[in-house]
Amino acid sequence: MTNIISTQINPSLTKLTPYEPGKPIEELAREYGFSPNEIIKLASNENPLGPSPFAVEAIAKNLHKIHLYPDGNGYALKKALAASLDIDTENIVLGNGSNEIIELLFHLFASSPTEEVLFSKYAFAVYKLMAELFGASFKEVDDRSFSHDLQSILHSIGPKTKLIFIANPNNPTGTRIPNEQLYEFLDAVPERVVVAIDEAYIDFVPDPPQTLSFIKKRENIVILRTFSKMHGLAGLRIGYGIAPKSIANYLQRARQPFNTNFLAQVAATASLEDKQHILQTLKITEEGKKRLEDGFNRLGLRFIPSSANFILVHVGDGDYVFKSFLKKGIIIRPMKSYGLAEWVRITVGTPEQLSKLLEAFPSILLPLRTLDKK
Ligand SMILES: Cc1ncc(COP(=O)(O)O)c(C=O)c1O
Structure with a gap:
């Protein structure tokens, strides 16, 4: 056959x-x-x-409601996030893990060989996987001493470049970018190129960069965050993107109607309270x-x-x-x-x-x- x-x-x-x-x-x-x-x-x-005991308790309280579809828009979680981050709910897109937001960014910006994505040689594996899946071009930029080489990434930007992924701290190396260097880099990237700053591990950094301020002043910055690491909810698959409203709006269009599940939403909302x-x-x-x-x-x-x-x-x-x-x-x-x-x-x-x-x-x-x- x-x-x-x-x-x-x-x-x-x-x-x-x-x-x-x-x-x-x-x-x-x-x-x-x-x-x-x-x-x-x-x-x-x-x-x-x-997980936080708050999350476990919230799940237990809500288990009897799992016959209902979740709020597709994740109103309560987005409201809690917006309040804690001092941004608008319209800046937030929830994802089935931050992995889903990575995928959505490819839907928006890089789904053909004429569209190129940049990331470091030692970067989170899903960036390359998605580039391959979407048939986008990609460049793995040499790192320097296991850290992102931001100058090289800037020099690698070409006419086809649509999207750059920078994990800070980086996985698998664990290195972080000094805040001032990150700010200079973000200011130097042309505004037609979107930079996704993957902050999956940012909760472990004592003096995190003020990347949220870039969402307010530039159109091309997206921040990725997750409840999988610090908040201990990896099994529930819940993360989010923070983006200027124009990009967030397109991300909303590209996602599945009920992409984050009900228990994940209630557990994540409760986790935010557990200092x-x-x-x-x-x-x-x-x-x-x-x-x-x-x-x-x-x-x-x-x-x-x-x-x-x-x-x-x-x-x-x-x-x-x-x-x-x-x-x-x-x-x-x-x-x-x-x-x-x-x-x-x-x-x-x-x-x-x-x-x-x-x-x-x-x-x-x-x-x-x-x-x-x-
Ligand atoms: C840098 C980085 N980004 C994103 C993710 C995805 O996390 P999740 O999809 O669980 O939110 C991970 C998970 O290991 C990661 O290391």
Whole structure:
């Protein structure tokens, strides 16, 4: 039988490399016979403290209403966000995770080979994935010392360039852009080119850049935020874009009618109130990062100082170290798919989780070091 469908498929899909997420806990449990409760996942930059109790309570209170469609416009969540950010609700677009806002930006600006997207060489994988899916042209601009090279990105802007993605702090490197440099960059980008500043990890930065002020003064800036990291709601899939009203209006047109679900909306709205959960998360992240850094230093491992809730660390053979940790019930993230085969990325976990990780490290590194010496 000839495979007729394969000749009918959108050619962009045949070239696309699927996204490789962090290994799910249940999958490791099935493969190695662990109980899911004993597995430690430090692979997807989730909040190790879990969701805010406010979110859990809000979900419990609203469970009996899940037979109803959600408010497609997410009125209550948008109102709460607008009040906390001092912007108008018309500046906000809710998404099924901030990933959806990334996709919507491609719908708006980059869906053909004549439209080009720029991002750094070590950037969040979904930018490239979407460019491939939409058949847009893209350039991966060389970074400098694992940080965005903003000058190079500016020089790479050409007549076809429509969209630039800048994650700050960046994933997978964890590096941040000094605020003044970011402002200069945003002012220098021609107004016909849209800059998406992906702030998935901005809640972990003590002195975040005032990017919201750019929404008020420029037409070409979009900010992406998520409830998946600091707020611990990754499983609910809820994020948002903040954009000038003209762009926000088009993003609204491009989205599905009920793109964010009801429980996600109520949980996110409740999470915004829980300052205690945010403070606790910041505290364990800062303390955990310090512990990891000290541990890596003791082990003689090079790492990239991080402004987010994870650290990129050089282990020599990322796949080997990833697999060795799996055998011990610990999931970290190998970085081969990011072009960083010698590195792994580790999310900052609870003190107990980090103790187990750091305890396991020396024996896992031993065979690699013995090989090095041969
Ligand atoms: C830089 C960056 N942007 C966006 C996302 C997507 O987050 P979500 O779709 O869960 O909001 C992630 C998730 O890891 C990320 O690291």
